[in-house]
Amino acid sequence: MSLLPNIAAIRKNYAMESLSEASVAKDPITQFKSWMDETIAAEVNEPTAMVLSTVNSSGRPSARVVLLKDVTTDGFIFFTNYASRKGHDLQVNPFASFTFFWPELERQVRVEGTIKKVSAAISDSYFHSRPVGSQIGAWASPQSQPISSREELEAADADYTKRFGDLPVIPRPEHWGGYLLEPDRVEFWQGRPNRLHDRIVYELQENQWHIKRLAP
Numbered sequence: 001m002s003l004l005p006n007i008a009a010i011r012k013n014y015a016m017e018s019l020s021e022a023s024v025a026k027d028p029i030t031q032f033k034s035w036m037d038e039t040i041a042a043e044v045n046e047p048t049a050m051v052l053s054t055v056n057s058s059g060r061p062s063a064r065v066v067l068l069k070d071v072t073t074d075g076f077i078f079f080t081n082y083a084s085r086k087g088h089d090l091q092v093n094p095f096a097s098f099t100f101f102w103p104e105l106e107r108q109v110r111v112e113g114t115i116k117k118v119s120a121a122i123s124d125s126y127f128h129s130r131p132v133g134s135q136i137g138a139w140a141s142p143q144s145q146p147i148s149s150r151e152e153l154e155a156a157d158a159d160y161t162k163r164f165g166d167l168p169v170i171p172r173p174e175h176w177g178g179y180l181l182e183p184d185r186v187e188f189w190q191g192r193p194n195r196l197h198d199r200i201v202y203e204l205q206e207n208q209w210h211i212k213r214l215a216p
Contacts, residue, residue, distance in 0.1 A: 012191075013193050013194065014106040014190075014191025014192055014193065014197065015106075015191075015192070015193045016105065016106045016191070017105070017106065017107075017190055018190060018192065018198055019188060019190035019198035019200055020198070020200075021200060021211055021212075021213055024188065024200055024211065026209065026211075027202070027209050028111075028183060028186035028188075028202040028209065029071060029072075029073060029075075029183075031186075031188060031202075032071060032109060032111075032186065032188075033071060035107065035109065035188070036048075036071070038105065039102050039105060039107075042104060042105060044102050044104045044105065045104070046067075047102065048067045048068040048069070049065050049066075049067060049068075049100075050065065050066060050067070050068055050078075050098040050099060050100045051063050051064070051065055051098065051099040051100075051101075052064055052065070052066045052078070052086060052096060052097075052098055053096060053097045053098075053099070054086050054089035054090055054093065054096050055089060055093050055095070056088070056089045056092065056093065057092040057093065062085060062086070062089065064086065066078050066080060066086075068098075068100075069126060069178070072180075074180060074182055075113065075180050075181050075182040075183055076098060076111060076180070076181045076183070077118060077122075077178050077179070077180050077181075078178065078179055078181075079123065079126055079127075079176070079177060079178045079179075080143070080176070080177075080179070081138070081141070081143035081144070081175055081176050082117075082175050082176065082177060083142070083143065083144075083145075083175045084143040084144040085144040086144075090115050090179065094114055094115045094116065095112075095113070095114055095115065096112075096113070096114075096115045096181055097110060097111060097112045097113075098110070098111040098181065099111075106190065106191030107188070107189065107190055107191070108188075108189040109186065109187065109188055109189070110185075110186070110187040110189070111181065111183050111185075111186050112183065112184065112185040112186075113181050113182045113183040113184045113185065114181070114182050114184070115179050115180070115181050115182075116179070116180055116182070117177060117178065117179055117180075118177065118178035118179065118180050120177070122178055123172060123176070123177030123178045124172050126178060127172040127176065127177075128169065128170075128172070132170065135164075135170045135172075136157060136160045136161055136164060136170065137157065138172075138173055138176045139156075139160045139164075139170075139173050140153065140156040140157040140159075140160050141153065141156070183202075183204070184203070184204040185201065185202065185203050185204070186201070186202045187199060187200070187201040187202075187214070188200045188201075192216070195216060196216055197216035198213075198216075199213065199214040199215070199216055200212070200213060200214075201213075201214055
């Protein structure tokens with residue numbers, strides 16, 4: 001089996017920036033926030049989009065794109081349906097990874113660690129900051145479950161719109177909320193010429209971050 005010629009020939013020589021052990025922050029959260037600020041300033045498309053990878057009880061991995069919603073000293077926060085496929089994966093295997101890729105800046109960040117649910121107060125606060133349509137959508141969509149048609153989904157959305165139409169505040173469904181990934185390994189990748197990329201990794205050992213350079 002061979003790759004299609006038009007795919008095999010695609011390559012780019014990265015040469016925008018460099019990354020060194022001496023130039024990075026002492027902890028990965030600070031370094032990540034610095035890169036995120038630069039990504040937003042550069043008006044990168046979907047700067048908070050990240051690939052979330054999970055593994056189920058049988059050791060089968062799955063991945064999907066979700067949106068980062070906050071970064072704290074404890075880690076990275078996103079929100080989803082707890083009853084979704086990723087929610088079931090995280091219930092049985094509370095380890096996950098994120099991958100950010102910002103091609104406009106020739107950068108990638110990989111985050112690995114343990115996952116836990118955020119507090120109900122944090123989930124409530126974010127849920128009620130969302131547009132009303134998105135709040136209703138969280139009720140209407142049985143995420144990751146088979147449905148008979150688009151019409152079924154739209155009918156559920158209409159039903160919940162009518163149900164909550166007169167309420168001053170839409171309640172957050174118990175099956176919807178946030179997760180916090182507490183990192184123990186974070187890698188920053190900067191594209192460099194001739195595939196000799198810069199890779200700086202932070203590893204948490206005995207509550208201390210250790211910084212290493214990896215071969216590309």
